[in-house]
Amino acid sequence: MKRAAFTVDEVVDLTINFYRRNYIEGLFLSSGIFSSPDYTMERLVRIVKKLRTEHNFNGYIHVKTIPGASPELIQEAGLYADRLSVNIELPSELALTTLAPEKNYQEILTPMAQIRDGIIQNKEEKALFKKVPQFATAGQSTQLIVGASDENDLQIIKLSDSLYQGYGLKRVYYSGYVPVTDDARLPQVTQPPLVREHRLYQTDWLMRFYGFEADEILDPAHPYLDLEIDPKLAWALRNRHLFPIDVNVADKAMILRIPGVGARSAERIVQARRFSSLTKENLHQFGVVMKRAKHFLTCRGMAPATLGELDEQAVRRQILFGGKAVRSALVTQQLDLFAQAG
């Protein structure tokens, strides 16, 4: 494939002129490898250094580090970038070696650990001294491609979980695979797996903001996320003995686990219930999606949910198809594709 590249000055000139017109909030800087990893990384560092030191660029900068670049260059990039990322690309090690032969796990995990330690050290120094140079103040992130290799969702979320826990990542981005060329060596897919990508993001949120453990959401017996319903609802249907939850007395941790209750509505519930006992109308006003939630909670003046009498399939059907339920066109479309494929 033919490749093209900007010179350092071209990127700087374009970026600063886009920035000064407020076209862009910041810069995401990435590159294919030219000559050698260090040659490429050195050019990226030169760009961000110029923008920050010569052109008063105050926007956000995210630098995608080049695999195999030397620690010194990564360290220097962190002085000017708000965020650094080391991309995993393909989640399972096996897939990684067949599809991206120039990468290996050490090349990914070593710089991740270096950035993690740099951030920790920077925080400690800031607590001690007044003037300390910044180092990747917006943390580090990574991206992995979903659907190009055959790892399952359980492997993916276990990997994310270990990155959040072990490497202090701010975000893991999941990118449904879109083929860039039709090279026969690359996997062929008809449509990017957008629903799967969406469910992975929902799971990621459950782990970061809703207190869920990866093992609670999926297990070896159920290694794939349900495409029809969101992962919290799927979890709740498997754990119906824990419901219904009385929102006027339950712990916030448990309220967060009710399907249809978001992080913000959970916050509102625990704040507002100090003033008065909450009703169904209140919950609706706080943004709770009662279509899902009504099966799993009780509140003032509300009959206990029918959950106990209905089996999992019945609740599922009622939420998916009951009343005026409208499934998103995307889900319908993609499920149809699955039906055709199967």
Added chain:
Amino acid sequence: MSLPTPLRPPTTSTAVGPIAARPAAPELRNPPADYTYDGSFEGLLTVLFRIYDRKSAPNSIQPADAAQGGLFVQPVAIETDETLATRTWDGLVRFMPQEARARLYHVFLSEDAERELLIFRYADMALRTGRDISENYADATVRRCQRLAQQLFREKHRMEAFVRFEKAQDGLFHATIEPDFDVLPLIGSHFTKRYADQRWLIFDKKRHYGLYYDLTRTDIVEFETSGATLRRGELSATVLDEREPLFKILWQAYFDHVNIPERKNLKLHYRHIPRRYWKYLSEKQPRERRFEPIKNKRGPNAQAALPGPTPPPSGEAS
């Protein structure tokens, strides 16, 4: 350009601590009245003071030029008093935390038709309740204030992103906006910090005033109706910097090229960039030249592969 006036958020004269011992709320025992004021936030704060001074609750509070009274209603016209306004503003923080007080100012900026009564009701409730009410979301007034403040914050956030400057020959960066709410007073500090080394002007066409930063300070500016170069705040093409059209085209080219057709999701797109804002977005203007998404994405065989059955498993690669 004329009339440099200070930015509008009211100033606090003294720092007042957290909610401390409060005087008892005065009873509003006189017959309710209809109030009018000059439409400024200071004016509304003066009205709040007068309400308790006269012990007469409001039926309505309206700007004098927009007041619609009943046939027999004789509104009480309140004259703005800066001293009383400052006293009221300082006093509010005895009944609510700083953030809740700031929220009332945001409710005012929302230009909602009921903003004045909402602010009165919130303040009055805070006065009569023994504790901070800002989290009592079951109450309609609290919820409405919260909602308006949230909408205003969203609009402020959008305007920080949707301003598109054009560079003039004299180095001034100029932008026109028409925000849903009066957010110029709120976005000034963001742009002052972000573009500390360039002169800029953001003009609110709906409300006929602008923010101007001259490398040392940011001020509210108003325009005479017949300016030569700044006709009603708009920059005519003749005074643009010579590289300005080039960057506009480059930006449009970038915007078109990074598009990924497979991920087209217009519903989401409209939610993040509602169409009413497109008017002033350079990337949403009609193109002199339309740029295609990067061409090397699919080879000639791709079409044949598309309608085919199950894709081959990825293991076959390499």
